[in-house]
Structures are given as structure tokens and as C-alpha cells.
Amino acid sequence: MKKTAGRVTLPSQQNFLKETKELMKRWGADAIRDSDGTKLDQEIKQLDAKIYTTYFVARNHNDFAIKHPEERQQIYLMSQYNTATSTTIEIDFLKGYFTEQMEPDYIHDPKVWWEVIDRTTGEVVSPDHWSVNQTANTLTITETKQWHEYTVSFLAYMKWDPTHMYNHITNDWGDTPHDIPFDVRQPHANKYVKEYLRKWLKDNPETDVVRFTTFFYHFTLIFNHLGKEKFVDWFGYGASVSVAALEAFEKEKGYRLRPEDIVDEGYYNSTFRVPSQAYLDYLDFIQQFVAKEVKELVDIVHEHDKEAMMFLGDNWIGTEPYGKYFKHIGIDAVVGSVGDGTTLRIISDIPGVKYTEGRFLPYFFPDTFYEGNDPVIEANENWLTARRAFMRKPLDRIGYGGYLSLAYKFPKFVDYVEKVTDEFRDIYNKINGIKPYTGLKVAILNAWGKLRTWQTHIVAHGKWYKQAYSYHGVLESLSGSAVDVSFISFDEVINNGIPKDIDVIINAGDAGTAFSGGVWWKNEKLTTILREWVYNGGGFIGIGDPSAYHYQGRFYQLANVLGVDKELGFSLSTNKYFTEAKEAHFIAADVTNFDFGESMENVYVLTENTEIIEYSNGGVHLSSSSFGKGRGIYIAGLPYSHENTRLLLRAMYYAAHKEKEMKKWFASNVHCEVHAYPEINKYAIINNSTERQVTDVYDGAGKKHNVTLEASEILWEDYSHEG
Template identity: 80%
Template sequence: MKKSKGRVTLPSEQNFLEETKELMERWGADALRDSDGTKLDDEIKQLDAKIYTTYFVARSHNEFAEQHPEEVQQLYLMSQYNTAKDTELEIAFMNGYFTEQIEPDYIHDPKVWWEVIDRTTGEVVDTDNWEVKKTANLLLIRNAVPWHEYTVSFLAYMKWDPTQMYNHITNDWGDKPHEIPFDARQPHSNQFIKTYLKKWLKENPDTDVVRFTTFFYHFTLVFNHLGKEKFVDWFGYGASVSVAALEAFEQEKGYRLRPEDIVDQGYYNTTFRVPSNAYLDYMDFIQQFVAREVKELVESVHESGKEAMMFLGDNWIGTEPYGKYFAETGIDAVVGSVGDGTTLRMIADIPNVRYTEGRFLPYFFPDTFYEGNNPVIEANENWLTARRALMRKPLDRIGYGGYVSLAYKFPDFVNYVEHITDEFRDIYSKIKDVKPYAGIKVAILNAWGKLRTWQSHTVAHGKWYKQTYSYHGVLEALSGSAVDVTFIRFDDVIEHGVPEDVDVIVNVGDAGTAFSGGERWLDEALTAKIREWVYNGGGFIGIGEPTACHHEGRYFQLANVLGVDKELGFSLSTNKYFTEAVDSHFIAEDSNGYDFGESMKNIYALCDETEIIEYTDGGIHLSSSPFGKGRGVYIAGLPFSHENTRLLMRALFYAAHKEDQFKIWYASNIHCEVHAYPEIKKYAVVNNSTEKQVTDVYDGYGKKHSVKLAPSEIIWEEFSDEG
């Protein structure tokens, strides 16, 4: 059998020519790339492959940055909380920050751009009552209220790019210069960025694809005084702030932002926060600016006969791929790090590009490729989780990054990647641009909607804060399941109602977060429209603390739809009689035990119509309830697993009154899945585990047969319209 080739990008480096040729042959690579810290020599660039060259727009030009220190990128940061013990309080506002990364901005007047807040009352301290001691990085408050807490919101320069800093520390780069990020909004920087790119394009004729890593503003990544990560928000707009940006914002939007609009009580508008109108305005403002500037850079790339690729990471802020302005940039392709099925779908579903590419894990760095470690374990886990999603929406290309010379020392890893690349090309050749069968359509309802399609709280390298977090668990389960998924905002429902083609709405998250919704649930139009929609036959699934905001005697604002509420301690005097679990239920038919992750306590049934499916430790963890012609389902938590994926799928079909359609293109074994492609009359039975599996397979006509699968195997079959 002739080996397949193409659709794979291989990292390479200097003095690695023969090994690169070997890996190109074995992995079928048709593109070569450099990485942060590596370069391709001329001999490698002459190989028969597309050449990707990493391009840093707003870093790696220290000679320029040092000439314009006033144009270094900025951040608003907040000091630690400080307690006043008398009427004077001295705050060392740089405590806890890494001085090699952060430097206070004394170029611009602190009295104009900083803010001191009494955090006990929330009041802003008058500028007459404080002064900055610049040489010591101290701020002195006079007329403080004893035993009140105070913070300083200060403007700072970020003099070391966070990604280069991470790579520098991880790889022990020693005295290699710290790369200084500069701001594309500033006049000298803006001109330099455009002029240098045109010069670079002429000097790099061997480059076929300019891999922008990325453009102007890094996601918020601030290090502590030990050089460790202090605050990480992959969606954070903190590094896009500057005096110039704040002044331009005021001119464009008609009002001035406070430092607090960015600092946000020290939460920095993390994606967990329900966004304020001011912050949404600021995001929109940055996105428009970035799109305009990126368009100019992309046009220069195209004029040189090259392609423009954007890395979905590092300095990606403002280039929201599901945002309103992304299409205007003209970018040819997006590449991003694939950590699981969710991150794969985040990349693969991006519209308005010619192709998408995933950088698979592990990254070829010494924190994984060291003697005694087996990188195949991570590679295998990464591939199996991502492959589920690939079966629903394939990437156009895959690849790796880092020091390929490290990976080459692990022959088992090289062998495994050879298998992955072959399997990827086989899947792609069969299903690219083919719509898979989906038995149901699900709408994920939160404060972000479409803007955060397949995104929740990812950080660098595609990892997640908490693998047990239910919102990610739901996304991961859905990323590879036979469902159509859309993402909608609360405002979408208020303004337009529930989309007609949606079968089930899912609201999942902790109380007060952007995912659950917090005070957005106090909007009577929102609750009324969803109640009406469910009553007329829709399905609603709440997970964790859905619709949670204590108001008028309810904690879950859609408690009547869900059939349950949470005891906060206020109604302990009211007896709760409904505790008996049903003997059996459609949702629980495949369950051999439950894993609700961090779960929830003190959930109780409102009435005897609530079908209690799981009740332990004095509380409900799984239940369903009728509501008119529709149904509500409550789940206490849902970390990702094969078991919980099946539980969620059953809950979706039950909520939608589609139980009779559940066993269409279905595998009885929870470790297996069936993906059908009616357009091409093919279906695949997939073993998502590293063990042998046997499963009954139900086709699209309800007929079943038994299938045996080797570990991780995919079996492809054809079918006809007759079944």
C-alpha cells in the first residue's frame, strides 16, 4: 500500500537536514516550520515542502523598542489589598509582581491615570489624599479610614513578552535577551511594524506562509515576584490598554473608562465574569482597531505572493475568530494548539478562512521530552480526545511545534506520530466538507454566545484550569457527539427569542459566572421567553448552578422549569418531602454509577412531578421534570468522561422528547461511537479507548449488529438508502 502524504506540518531546526528528510517521509509532511527559539537553515528551506516562518509583529525587535520606551505595551494592574491601621497608609503596589516583566508607568501622570480605591466602601480616594514615591514604588494615602482596605490600580509597562518569558524560563535560555513588546497603536511602532514587514517579505523569498504569532496584544499573562504565573486569562484584553487607547476610546465611544473598568476588583474581566457594558464596548473597540491594522499587514503579505496564517494564541487578542470583524482581515488560515476535542472544534469551526490547522500536543520541549518520560502517553491521549471532534468537523491540516531534535530521540513517539498522520489523512479524505448526521440541535446559553464558540477558559498550550469543570465537560462531550451545537447569548434570546431549529437549551456553570449568567437572570424578558419556549415543547438542561441568582424566593430563576431549587438556608423551616428516586429512567439506562465532579449540595425537588433519578446525601444530583409540553433536566455536575457523555446525550434526547430517535447511528458500548455521513453513504464505528471493545451498532434504520474493535480502531462501513 502506497503511503499517503500531505496535510502535515513538521517543525525543524538548524543542522537537522537528514533527520528532517526522514521524518518528512515517515510523517508525510508537506510543510516545514520554525518555532520560538529555532531557525531553518537554507538547505532545509530548499526541501520539497511549503515553508512556514514564524513572524512576531510586536516583539523580537529590541533595538527599536529600546529607542521608544514610551511605546512599550502597557497593563492596568491592581496592588494587593492593604489594611489601614491609622490615617496614613503606605502601599508597596509592586509587591507580588515580577520586576523583570513589570515596570510602573511614570511617563504619564499617575494622578490622571491611576486610581486608589477604599475597597471597604468601594469609594475612589480623592487624588489630593495620595501621592506616589516613584523611586521606591510606594504610594502614600493620607486621611485613610483606619481598618479599611485599600488598593492601587496603576498603569504599568510590560517590558518582557509573556510567551517568550515562559519559553525562556522553561528552556533555560540563560542570557538570551528579553523580548520587549511594543504597541501598534503608537505612532513609531505602527510605522515600524508596517515598514519592517515589507522589508522582511523581500528578504525572505523562501517563505511560503507567514505564520503571524500573532499580531499586537498578548492575552493577559502576568508573573509573580518568583517568576511564576500569577494571573492567566487566555481571553484577557489587559495588555491592549494604553493611554493612547483610552484616549481614542473616549473619542470614539463618547465616555471615558475608569481604571476599574479594566482592573475589575482584581478579576481583570476574566472570562468567568459576566461582562460589563463598558468592557464589551472596550472589546469591540479593540477588535475594530486590530482588524483594520491586521488587514494592512495581510495585504502586504498577499502582495508578496505569500499566504498569511494566524496562530490562535499568544498575541491573538482582538482577532476574535468568531467576532464581527475577523472576516475583514483577509487572513488565509488559522492554526492553534489542540489540547482536546473542544480546542479542535474551536479551530476547525472557524469561518472565513481557506484552511485550518491544529498544532497537536505534546510540544517538543524538555518539560515533556526528557529521559525516563514517555511522550507517547500524552500524544495518545491528545489524539483520541481530539479525534472524536475531528470526526464531526475535521481540520484541514495538523502539525507539531518545538525542538524536533528532542522528539527524534524517542523512536516510539516517532512511530506513533506516523500512525496519527496516516489516520488523520484517511479521515480527512473521506469526510471533508461532508455533513455528519446529527440527531438533535443544542444551544449553549451564556453571556458570551457566538463570540466564544467552543471556548470557555483555556490557557496556554490548550490546557484547562480544571478538568472537572462542568462547562468544559459539556463542551468536550458535545465536541465529538452526533449533535449540532450553537452558542447563544442571553441578549440573543431577549431580542430574538430561541432559534426555531433548537431542540434543547443548556445552561451550565457556577452561580454568578458568565456561563451560568448571574444577574442576567433578573431580566423578566429572558425568563419569560424561555419558560414559554419550554412550555410549548422545548427542552432545558441545567447543570451545576443554572439560572442561579437569589431573587423573590428563588435561587434557580427557572426552578419551575427544572423542578428543583437549591437550599440556601433560608427555607430550612419548610419540610422537603420529595426524596424518593424513581426505579428506572431513560436518562440513567447506561449508568453504572455517577460522577458529578465537584457536584452541588442541597438541591431539592419542588413538587411530586419532579422525577428524581439520583438522590444521595440529602440532595438531588440528577432529575427531570415536565413543564407543559416540554421538559427540564437538572444535573449537579458533568466532568468529561465517556460515561458522562452518554448521560448527557440521553438527557438531551429525553429533554427534547426524542427518546425514540436515540438509537439511530448508535453504539451500545459507551467507549464507542458511530458517526454517519448520509451524503456519501458511509459510517464509522470508532473505539475511543485504548482497550479492545465489543459493541452493538444500530444503523440509521434501527437495525443492529455486533462489532469488535481493536484498541483505538476505526471501522468504516458503507450503507444504502434501503438499510
């Protein structure tokens, strides 16, 4: 592979000039950045490279925050459940929380802004029946009902930015002052951030790219009393709440939010929850405010002839890249952490920016770079999973973060990254701006729609929960598959119908979640639209607990489409006779071992017309059913793997009645894939594994040939036919 340069961002630090120059040359870096906890000295800033400078808008300004404690960021928290054993109960509402991060808000009247709830009945307790001891941080309720449970929803001020806290604890920063987050909605803070940015830009002429990390409100990250993560929601808007915001919301929307609209029974409106209308209204309200304020900052950066880059993490809340207002911000670039193919597509698919950049793992921190550990293992896994998605929609740049001096101590890692950066540029130079071949148009149906394009339950630093959640497995498989993927919401289907170009709709997730749909499936218009669409030839794939909502004798509301339903224990007296699986089926042709992950149990066939593909342990885990001219496919679970990616691909083609088209561009070996680019008459055969693979390759014209690929190899071939 030819040695190339450019499109790579290198983290550096003080007193590391010689090594920085060496790695710039080896990795082909054309940009240098600082990180949280590092700074660039003047010699490094004079190197022939773009200089990215991390910029914090609403943290790392303690001089201001200490002067205006009333303008610190706020959050609604809920106490633990407390059982009343008498007619009076005293609640330690801070119990379980990290007091170095939070303190109760006593500046604003608790009787107005707090809420006490009888969780046994759901009734709100009158403020006349409770009082707060501000010295002891306790709340006493009188006239309680014995053996009922009670909670307190209280406003708190945040004293420590969560990301700074994480980095501080991870790197043992000792007595380094805690970054205090403040709220730009407040008058002094709003004025300060704009004046400070103008001054900072004048004082930092060597900065080419202002890397906003990020803007105003951190995703919800709450620590427990041990200083460990208690609640993490990368999509959580909890830290955007304030008395000022609640008052402005009431004025704009015409009604007042309750604390319960935010704490949500202690679930804090996590991404898994089907969002309430009040919460959706609040998201829209915050997004409008953030977009307006961010645009002002971006305009200031542009006035100083510098680029504005947004880090898709930390304080990103409100800057939804797939939301209604992002296009008005005017940001030049977005950079985010890449943990796998799905996280890569979150970034690379973002519309309306000049370029996108991925920060690859591992982060150069001591939790990975320590004696005895091999960071190449994580780096290789990270690159191979992300590379599949890269072949569909490449990032414009890649980079790393953390302490470069740590990475430099691991020569094998340095060698590996040199190979990755060269391979990245080689792929990019071939396919950037080129539309890859897609055999199907697939829509993911959930409660969030395009707002959560490629997004499920991402957590801090770009890593995903490793449990075999069906929804993430589906997205990860799709992120590098040769299909066109879109995201639609239940509301869109009800109001606008199903787009005419959709071949297959996928509904995946656990029952009751936003991804499966929960109460949405009670809507008769939704179910009738989907049934009609499948009956007329559409393909529907349900994974996990699709269309799940117990209503009118059905658990799966599209049971007639899927050909299966789930036994909840209510119909055990009704015999189920259909248990025999087919010996062979198109969908399972490449599977040697079924893996449904956490799976679903007690799913049974409705009629003999359903094709059972896998049946074990008293339940169906894979099946297909005809419904009119269309098909419904059921899969009990789909953790990401090469075999499951192939199973899903086959299921999609089968659901769409396009089985014969699947092998237009195709590799027989499940560890390999073919990506074709008709505009440039090239196709790539990639080995997604770390072992040598042999595969038959179908080249788009019905021709088959055999190829051997070394571990992780990409083989590029030209072709002259139309494909």
C-alpha cells in the same frame, strides 16, 4: 491502512537536515516550520515542502523597542489589599509582581491615570489624598479610615513578552535578551511594523507562509515575584490598554473608562465574570482597531504572493475568530494548539478562512521530552480526545511544534505520530466537506454567545484546567457528539427570541459566572421567553447552577422548569419530602457509576411531579421535570468522561421528547460512537478507549449488529439505505 502523504507540518531546526528528511517521509509532511527558539537553515528551506516562518509583529524587535521605551505595551494592574491601621498608609503596589516583566508608568501622570480605591466602601480616593514615591515605587494615602482596606490600580509598562518569558524559563535560555513588546497603536511602532514587514518579505523569498505569532496584544499573562504565573486569562484584554487607547476610546464611545473597568476588583474581567457593558464596549473597540491593522499587514503579505496564517494564541487578542470583524481581515489560515476535542472545534469551526490547522500536543520541549518520561502517553490521550471532534468537523492540516531533535530521541513517539498522521489523512480524505448526521440542534446559552464558540477557560499552550468544571465537561462531550451545536447569548434571546430550529437549550456553570449567567437571570423578559418556549415543547438542560440568581424567593430562576431549587440556608424550616429516586430511567440507562465531579449540594425537589433519577447525601444530582409540553433536566455536574457523554446525549434526547430517535446511529457501548455521513453512504464506528471494546451498532435503518473494535480502532462501513 494505506500510506498517504500531505497535510502535515513538521517543526525543524538548524543542523538537522538528514533527520528532517527522514521524518518528512515517515510522517508524510509537506510543510516545515520554525518555532520560538529555532531557525531553519538554507538546506532545509530548499526541501520540497512549503516553508512556514514564524513572524512576530510586536515582539522580537528589540532594536526598535529600546529606542522607543514610551511605546512599549501597557497594562493596568491592581496592588494587593492593604489594611489601614492608622490615618496614613504606604502601599508597595508592585509587591507580588515580577519586576523583570513590569515597571510602573511614570511617563503619564499617575494622578490622571491611576486610581486608589477604599475597598471597604468602594469609594474612589481623591488624588489630593495620595502621592507616589517614584524612587521607592510606593504610594502613600493620607486621611485613611482605620481598618479599611485600600488598593492601587496603576498603569505599568511591560518589559518582557509573556510567551517569550515562559519559553525562556522553560528552556533555560540563559542570557538571551528579553523580547520587549511594543504597541502598534503608537505612531513610531505603527509605521515600523509595516515598513519592517515589507523589508522582511523581500529578504525571505523562500517563505511560503507567514505564520503570524500572532499580531499585537498578548492574552493577559502576569507573573509573580517568583517568576511563576500569577494570573492567566487566555481571553484577557489587559495588555491592549494604553493611554492612547483610553483616549481614543473616549473619543469614539463618548465616555471615559475608569481603571476599575479594566482591573475589575482584581478579577481583570476574567472569562468567568459576567461582562459589564463598559468591558463589552472596550472589546468591540479593540477588535475594530486590531481588524483594521491586521488587514493592512495581510494585504502586504498578499502583495508579495505569500499566504498569511494566524496562530490562535499568544498575541491573538482582538482577532476574535467568531467576532464581528474577523471576516474583514482576509487571513488565509488559522493554526492553533489542540488540547482536546473542544480546542479542536474552536479552530475547525472558524468560518471565512481557506484552511485550518491544529498544532497537536505534546510540544517538543524538555518539560515533556526528558529521559524516563513517555511522551506517547500524552500524545495518545491528546489524539483520542481530539479525534471525536475531528469526526464532526475536521481540521485541514495538523502539525507539531518545538525542537524536532528532542522528539527524534524517542523512537516510540516517532512511530506513534506516523500512525496518527496516516489515520488523520484517511479520515480527512473520506469526510472533508461532508456534513455528518446530527439528530438534534442544541444551543449553549451564556453571557458570551457565539463570540466564545467552543471557548471557556483555555490557558497557555492549549491545555485546559483539569478541574471538573461543568461547562467544560459539557463542551468536551458535545464536541464529538452527533448533534448540531450553536452558542447564543442572553442578550440575543431577549432581543430576538429563540431560533425556531433549536431542540434543546443548555445552561451550565457555577452561580454568578458568565456561563451560568448571574444577574442576567433577574431580567423578566429572559425568564418568560424561556418558560414559554419550554412550555410549548422545548427542552431545557441545566447543569451545575443553571439560571442561578437569588431573587424573589428563588435561587434557580427557572426552578419551575427544572423542578428543583437549591437550599441556601434560608428555607431550612420548610420540610422537603421528595427524596426517592426512580429505579430506572432513560437518561441513566447506560450509567454504571454516577460522576458529578465537583457537583452541587443541597438541591431539592419542588413537587412530587419531578422525576428523581439520582439522590444521595441529602440532595438531588440528576432529575427530570415536565413543564407543559416540554421538559427540564437538572444535572449537578458533568466532568468529561465517556459515561457522562452518553448521559448528556440521553438527557438531550429525553428533553427534546425524541427518545425513539436516539438509536438511529448508535453504539451501545459508551466507549464507542457512531458517526454517519449520509452524503457518501458511509459510517464510522470508533473506539475512543485504549482497550478492546465490543458493542452493538445501530446502522440508521433500525438494524443492529455486533462489532468488536481493537484499542482506539476506527471501523468504516458502507450502507445503501437512506439515513
